[in-house]
Each structure stands twice: as C-alpha cells, then as structure tokens.
Amino acid sequence: MFKLKCDDFLEYDEATGTYSMSQEQKVRDETERNHWKTTGITILKDWRLYLMLVPMVVVYLLWRYLPMYQLLAAFKNPASATKVEDQVWYGLTNFKELFFGGQANEFWRAFRNTFIIAFYGLLFGFPFPIILALFFNEVKSNIARSIMQVCVYLPKFMSTVIITALTIVLFRGGTMGTGIVSKLLMAISPSGALHDAATSPYGLVFSDRYFRAIYQIVGIWEHGGYDSIVFFAAVIAVSPTSYEAAQIDGASKMQQMRYVVIPSILSTVVIMLIMKVGTLLSVGYEKVYLMSNTSNYESADIVATLSNRWSESGGSTALGIAAEMVNNLIGMILVIGANTVAKKASGVSLY
Amino acid sequence: MKRKIEVSELIFKIVAYVFLIVFALLCVYPFIYALSCSFSSANAVESGKVVIIPVEFQSIAYKYVFTDNKYWISYANTLFMAVVGTIWCMVYTLMGAYALSKKRLMGRHAWNFFLVFTMWFSAGIVPQFLNYQTTGNIMAAIAGKPWTEIDEKWLVIIAMGMNATNVILLRNSFEGVPAEIEEAARIDGATEMQILWKVYIPMSKATIATVALFFAISRWNGYFWAMRMMKQQNYSWPVQVYIRDFIDKSSELVKPHEEYASWEEVIRGGYSTKDLSALSVVYAMVICAVIPILCIYPFIQKYFAKGVNMGGVKE
Numbered sequence: 240m241f242k243l244k245c246d247d248f249l250e251y252d253e254a255t256g257t258y259s260m261s262q263e264q265k266v267r268d269e270t271e272r273n274h275w276k277t278t279g280i281t282i283l284k285d286w287r288l289y290l291m292l293v294p295m296v297v298v299y300l301l302w303r304y305l306p307m308y309q310l311l312a313a314f315k316n317p318a319s320a321t322k323v324e325d326q327v328w329y330g331l332t333n334f335k336e337l338f339f340g341g342q343a344n345e346f347w348r349a350f351r352n353t354f355i356i357a358f359y360g361l362l363f364g365f366p367f368p369i370i371l372a373l374f375f376n377e378v379k380s381n382i383a384r385s386i387m388q389v390c391v392y393l394p395k396f397m398s399t400v401i402i403t404a405l406t407i408v409l410f411r412g413g414t415m416g417t418g419i420v421s422k423l424l425m426a427i428s429p430s431g432a433l434h435d436a437a438t439s440p441y442g443l444v445f446s447d448r449y450f451r452a453i454y455q456i457v458g459i460w461e462h463g464g465y466d467s468i469v470f471f472a473a474v475i476a477v478s479p480t481s482y483e484a485a486q487i488d489g490a491s492k493m494q495q496m497r498y499v500v501i502p503s504i505l506s507t508v509v510i511m512l513i514m515k516v517g518t519l520l521s522v523g524y525e526k527v528y529l530m531s532n533t534s535n536y537e538s539a540d541i542v543a544t545l546s547n548r549w550s551e552s553g554g555s556t557a558l559g560i561a562a563e564m565v566n567n568l569i570g571m572i573l574v575i576g577a578n579t580v581a582k583k584a585s586g587v588s589l590y
Numbered sequence: 591m592k593r594k595i596e597v598s599e600l601i602f603k604i605v606a607y608v609f610l611i612v613f614a615l616l617c618v619y620p621f622i623y624a625l626s627c628s629f630s631s632a633n634a635v636e637s638g639k640v641v642i643i644p645v646e647f648q649s650i651a652y653k654y655v656f657t658d659n660k661y662w663i664s665y666a667n668t669l670f671m672a673v674v675g676t677i678w679c680m681v682y683t684l685m686g687a688y689a690l691s692k693k694r695l696m697g698r699h700a701w702n703f704f705l706v707f708t709m710w711f712s713a714g715i716v717p718q719f720l721n722y723q724t725t726g727n728i729m730a731a732i733a734g735k736p737w738t739e740i741d742e743k744w745l746v747i748i749a750m751g752m753n754a755t756n757v758i759l760l761r762n763s764f765e766g767v768p769a770e771i772e773e774a775a776r777i778d779g780a781t782e783m784q785i786l787w788k789v790y791i792p793m794s795k796a797t798i799a800t801v802a803l804f805f806a807i808s809r810w811n812g813y814f815w816a817m818r819m820m821k822q823q824n825y826s827w828p829v830q831v832y833i834r835d836f837i838d839k840s841s842e843l844v845k846p847h848e849e850y851a852s853w854e855e856v857i858r859g860g861y862s863t864k865d866l867s868a869l870s871v872v873y874a875m876v877i878c879a880v881i882p883i884l885c886i887y888p889f890i891q892k893y894f895a896k897g898v899n900m901g902g903v904k905e
Contacts, residue, residue: 282696287661287782288689292701295686295757302721302749303708311719312802326812372604372612390614392891393621395881398811398829401876405620407843415841415869416636464617465894492599524715525814532844543715547818550716564713567882571711 313561333561342555344363346562349545352538353566356454357519363455365515367463368506372470388521391464403529406457410444444530447537454530454539473507474500476516510581517577520570611815621880628652628874632867651844651870654861655878663825665878666667667743671816671828672809677749679756679805683830684798687757688786709754722819725749737758744817750807751816756801764799810883835874840868 248264270277282289308323313333315326337346371391378384394402411418417425421437428434436446443449458575477500485495524543531539543566546559622642631646639645655661675774678836689695691704712718723737726745767790775789813830820827827835837877839843840856853868 260766278696288692288695290863291685291782291786292689292695294682296701296704298682298752299705299708302725303712303752306713306717306721309720310713312717315840374610377606378604378610387614389608389888389891392894393887394617396807396811396887398830398835400811400813401880404833404837404872405624407837408872409620409623413841413842416638419638422638442843445844460617463613467839468894469794476699491596491600496602514839528814533862546645547715547719549720556716559716560714563716567714568709574710583697 248457250251259341265401269299277506278312282385309475310560310564312562313556313564315557315559317555334558334565337558337561337565342549342558343543345540346542346558348537348541349542350566352545353520353522353541356451356522356541357456359451359513360522362467364458364462365512368466369470369504371463371467372474373496375471376469376474388464391467394461395465397461399523399525399529402457402461405524406453406530407442407444410443410453412438413440416539418442439535441532441534445532445535447535447539450506450539457526469506469511473504477503509584513577513581513584517574518570519573520566566589606814621884623875624873624876627879628870630870632863632865632870635867635869635873649862650866653873654858654866655874658826658858661829661832661875661878662829664829666831667826668828670746670811670881671743671747671812674752675809676802677751677807678747679751680798680802683752683757683760683801684786684791687760688790690757690761705754707758714850718815719818720816722861726819738822743828745819746812746816746828751805751812753804753808756804760801762793763794769792783800799890803890803893807883814840824844829879832871833879836875837872840871 243259246259246261248267249258250261252259270474271301297532312323312326314329314331315323316329316332317325317326319325337343375384375388409418411419412421417437424443425437426432432448436443436449439446444453481499481503482495490498522541522543524547526540527539527541528544528547531544542562546563549559549562550556623640626642626644629644629647629649629652630640634640634645652849690698692698692707695701713721722745725738726740726742728742729745733740737770754851771789771793772785775785780788811830813834814827815826817831817834820831824832824835837843837854839852840849842852854863856868857863
C-alpha cells in the first residue's frame with residue numbers, strides 16, 4: 240500500500256525548525272489550478288483538428304439530433320397549436336390514446352407485424368448466409384467461385400424501388416396477366432388459397448396471407464449473398480493444418496465440418512447474431528412501404544409505415560410520433576442489451 | 591498420395607454446387623427476365639410467354655422510354671444528386687473521421703458516442719419529416735422564394751444520406767495508419783490538412799473507395815425521403831421516384847384504378863395500348879436505371895467485399 244508521508248509535500252527547514260511547502264508540491268498545485276487553462280491552450284493550439292470535426296457535428300446535430308426535439312409532440316396536446324413549442328403539455332394522454340384508444344387496434348397490429356417480420360427475418364435470414372459461406376468454401380476453383388459471388392452480391396446493389404417493382408410484377412395476378420412466379424405457383428397448387436391469391440387482382444404480394452413469406456424470400460434473395468461475405472472470410476481463415484490434422488485422425492467430411500469449421504467460425508456467428516438481434520426492430524420501412532397497400536395492411540403494416548400514414552392523413556401526427564418513439568426506444572434497449580452481451584461474451588464491443 | 595473421396599464428401603460437394611449454381615442463377619434471373627420482357631411484344635409480356643429469351647422481338651418500349659423527357663430529366667437529377675451528394679458526404683465524413691481517429695482529440699469518447707447514438711436511436715419518420723420541412727423553409731427564406739418553388743434537390747443533397755457506419759469504417763482505417771509516418775510528416779512541417787491529404791488519404795484508398803461507393807449507391811437508390819419531400823415537384827424527382835410513380839399511375843398493380851389515371855390515359859400520342867404494354871415500359875425503365883450500377887459493379891464488388899470485413903467494428 241502507498242502511504243502518504245509529510246515530506247512528500249512538505250519541506251523541513253532545520254535552521255528554523257519549521258515546515259514549508261515543497262517545491263514539487265508547488266508545481267503540482269500550479270498544474271492543478273491551471274488544468275482548464277492548459278486544456279484550453281492545447282485545444283486552441285490544435286484548433287485545426289477541432290475545426291475538421293465541425294462540419295460533421297453540425298450535419299448530425301441539424302438532421303439527426305434536432306428531429307428529436309419534435310418527439311416532445313408525443314407529450315403535448317396536438318389540438319392546442321400547430322407548432323410543438325406552442326402546444327400545451329398533455330402528460331401521457333397521447334400514449335393512453337395510442338395503447339387503449341380508438342386506434343389502438345391499428346397500433347397493436349403494426350407493432351405485432353414489426354415483431355413478426357423482424358423475427359422471421361432473423362429465423363430464416365440469419366442461417367442462410369452461413370450455409371452459403373460453407374458451400375462457397377467447397378468450390379475450389381477461384382474463377383467459378385468469383386463468378387458465383389459476383390452473381391449473389393448483385394441484388395444488394397439494386398434499389399428498393401427496382402426490387403419491389405420486380406417482385407410485384409413477377410408475383411402479379413389478375414388484370415394485367417399473371418406473373419411468371421405466380422404461374423409457377425399456380426401450376427404447383429392447381430386449387431386452394433394459393434391459387435386464389437395468385438389470380439386475385441393484386442397478386443400474391445398484396446395478399447395478407449402470402450406477404451410475409453414473399454417479404455422474407457425477397458429479403459434472403461437481396462441480402463443473403465452479401466451477408467455471406469463476413470462468414471466466408473471466417474471460413475477461409477481456418478488454417479489448412481486443422482483440416483489436415485482432422486484428416487489424419489480419420490475425420491470424414493461431415494466430421495471436419497462439425498469439429499473443425501463450425502467451432503472456428505462460431506465467434507463470428509455469435510457476434511453477427513447479437514448484432515442482428517440488436518437491429519431487430521429497425522425493419523426496413525422503405526421496402527414495406529413499397530410492398531403494401533390497403534389490401535395487405537393486416538400482415539404488412541409496420542409501426543414506421545403506420546406512423547407515416549397517420550401523419551400524412553394529417554389526423555394523428557402526435558400519435559404517430561408516440562408510436563414510433565415506443566418502437567425505437569424498444570429497439571434502442573435491444574441494441575444496448577445486445578452490445579452488453581457481446582462485450583461479456585467475447586470481449587468485443589460492437590460500437 | 592491420392593486421398594480416397596468418401597461418399598459423404600461427394601454428396602456434400604454436389605449439394606453445395608447445385609445449391610450455389612441455382613441460387614446464383616436466381617439472383618440474376620429477374621434482371622435477365624426484365625431485359626427479355628422489355629424487348630418482347632405487349633401480348634407476349636401480358637400473357638406471360640416470355641421465360642428467358644424475348645418473344646416476338648421489338649424495341650418499341652425503349653423507343654417510348656427514350657422519348658420520355660421526364661424520365662431522362664429525373665435520370666439526370668439522380669446522377670447530379672449522386673455525384674454532388676457523395677462529394678458533400680465524403681468531405682465532412684473524411685474530415686470528421688480523421689479528427690475522431692486522433693488519440694489526442696479531447697472528449698474523443700463523447701464524440702464517438704455522439705455519432706454512434708444516431709445508430710441506436712432515431713427520432714422516426716414524422717419528426718424527421720417535420721425537421722426537413724423546417725430546413726426547406728429556411729432554405730427558401732435564404733433563397734427568397736416560397737418553399738414550393740425552391741429546388742429541393744439541394745435539400746436532399748445536403749440534409750440526407752449521412753451514415754454513422756461509414757464514419758466508423760473510415761475512422762478505423764485511419765487508426766491503422768502508423769503514427770510514425772504522421773510524425774515524420776509533421777517534422778517536415780506539414781499542416782493538419784496536408785497530413786490528411788498527403789498521408790492518410792493515400793494510405794487508406796481501399797476504404798475510402800468503399801465508403802464513397804456506399805454513399806454513391808445509397809444516393810442512387812434512395813427513394814423514400816426524395817418521394818416524401820418532393821411531392822409537388824416532379825421536375826426534381828430522382829429516377830426511382832419517377833419509376834414508382836409510373837407504376838402506380840399506369841397500371842393497376844399497386845393502386846386501384848379509381849385512385850389514378852390508367853395506362854390508356856398515361857400513354858403518349860403516337861403509341862397505342864395494343865402495341866405497347868405498361869409492363870414493358872416498366873421493364874425498360876428498370877433496365878435503364880440499373881445499367882449504371884451494372885456497368886461499375888464488376889469493378890467495385892471486390893471493394894465491397896473488403897469493406898464489409900473492415901466493418902467488423904473494432905473496440
């Protein structure tokens with residue numbers, strides 16, 4: 240243990256027999272007193288560095304942080320004035336209205352849909368890129384693999400408008416002639432619900448029953464290949480000596496997979512999984528917006544699109560703001576929770 | 591020594607190849623299909639005769655699209671927004687990431703948190719919309735014109751498209767540059783800007799290319815906010831908004847007939863609905879809009895592959 244002695248900060252003068260403050264302590268005191276001054280001088284000397292930070296901070300403040308001011312509208316009475324700053328406080332009335340009021344059904348439906356879309360996305364969308372990466376590892380020819388990779392990354396770079404346009408057109412039914420995928424599905428099931436939906440005026444995308452499946456398939460098609468990059472990097476990082484050792488021990492292909500490859504990519508998988516859980520609720524609203532109309536709100540309407548619709552119709556902007564705030568707050572808790580778990584589990588912080 | 595291939599290994603290999611080939615084909619098939627449909631006759635497209643190659647080859651859909659001035663105006667708008675928007679985003683992202691990568695920056699953790707928090711929590715669509723509207727009003731006040739008359743391209747360019755992940759990507763790459771090189775430059779009398787320009791930027795070219803491409807692609811593909819902010823101004827629409835509007839307006843694929851005009855009302859004089867299907871035009875528009883991406887894609891995809899792995903965010 241460190242022990243403080245008086246001659247650390249005092250000096251004994253033998254001639255007079257008195258103590259006085261030591262020279263070192265004077266310097267220490269001086270530094271402490273001038274802490275803010277020296278900090279200021281360091282910053283001023285380095286002003287160029289801080290100036291470089293300014294544009295980014297301003298952009299983020301103006302268009303990422305300033306919108307948060309509008310969240311106050313969730314706690315204010317929308318009837319009292321048009322601008323947030325003039326409205327009167329309303330307590331939690333908006334939230335009560337949202338959870339139990341006249342439009343509560345619509346909100347809970349959107350909330351449930353957000354969760355379901357996100358959960359299915361995790362369930363089906365997460366394992367796919369891993370499988371893809373394991374399969375890519377089997378292709379020993381670099382040229383063949385590169386060609387395949389170029390193909391599977393491609394959808395990621397297409398815009399949502401184009402992807403949804405193609406989806407709607409391929410799954411269309413009814414008045415404009417059935418789309419090619421609808422036709423295929425009709426051939427597979429000549430009668431029944433699928434057949435009916437495929438021939439209905441809007442086709443399969445805009446049917447309550449099949450929207451979720453199509454959304455997930457399109458999601459996998461769009462992101463599957465691109466997401467496999469991370470896992471593929473982990474798979475090829477497995478050293479060849481591990482395979483050799485396993486082969487010498489007589490491990491079959493499946494056993495190599497089970498005991499060599501899977502354990503070595505497990506940490507990547509866990510981190511990516513945690514990350515995915517963290518962003519669970521930020522379902523891409525753009526895609527949902529483009530793939531939904533009044534006929535499939537039952538299964539397609541998510542909180543973001545609902546809130547957008549409420550504000551567009553002008554009726555319940557405050558409720559829309561409150562609804563999305565609830566959604567985003569839960570999302571934030573998930574991210575922070577996931578990050579904490581990741582830190583505990585692997586010592587890596589994702590942010 | 592030749593190793594005997596086991597049955598299980600063989601099966602696994604076959605499954606892998608088949609799966610990959612099928613998936614790879616599925617990934618490109620919709621685009622091939624769209625290309626073929628755009629070159630097929632109206633009758634063939636609507637009755638679904640096209641499978642892979644064009645049926646009853648004709649190029650009337652392209653003739654229609656090429657003479658559609660509004661489409662090309664929106665195309666030019668998108669190009670403009672993509673180029674200028676990417677430059678603007680890169681300028682402040684590069685400088686900000688450089689500053690954040692410096693250990694001597696005071697309050698470095700706070701600045702990082704400031705940035706990362708935007709990834710955790712966003713105010714939501716409605717507050718952002720209200721905020722953009724205010725920005726538009728202020729821009730209108732500066733320009734001295736009413737809000738409906740200002741060119742909202744600039745609002746989209748300046749106020750949208752920021753992405754904290756890209757900043758972090760760049761910051762990590764800058765942190766990887768050895769401090770000795772910077773010190774050497776400093777001793778030679780380089781200023782802060784010169785160090786960024788002559789040391790850091792040349793040394794992290796791959797990441798910078800990746801980030802710039804991320805920005806450019808997201809600009810080129812952006813839809814929602816451009817649509818939401820430019821409702822009345824169809825002369826500054828980007829091409830994505832134009833395509834979607836065309837689909838909504840000209841066909842009954844998305845909206846019921848009563849809400850919009852139909853193809854009969856949209857189609858221009860000189861064309862008849864018999865020869866030209868709205869679907870063919872949609873396909874032709876889609877093909878025209880993806881061509882720029884398809885052209886640069888083979889050259890950039892390796893950067894993306896690299897960029898993602900760098901994105902495995904460090905502590």
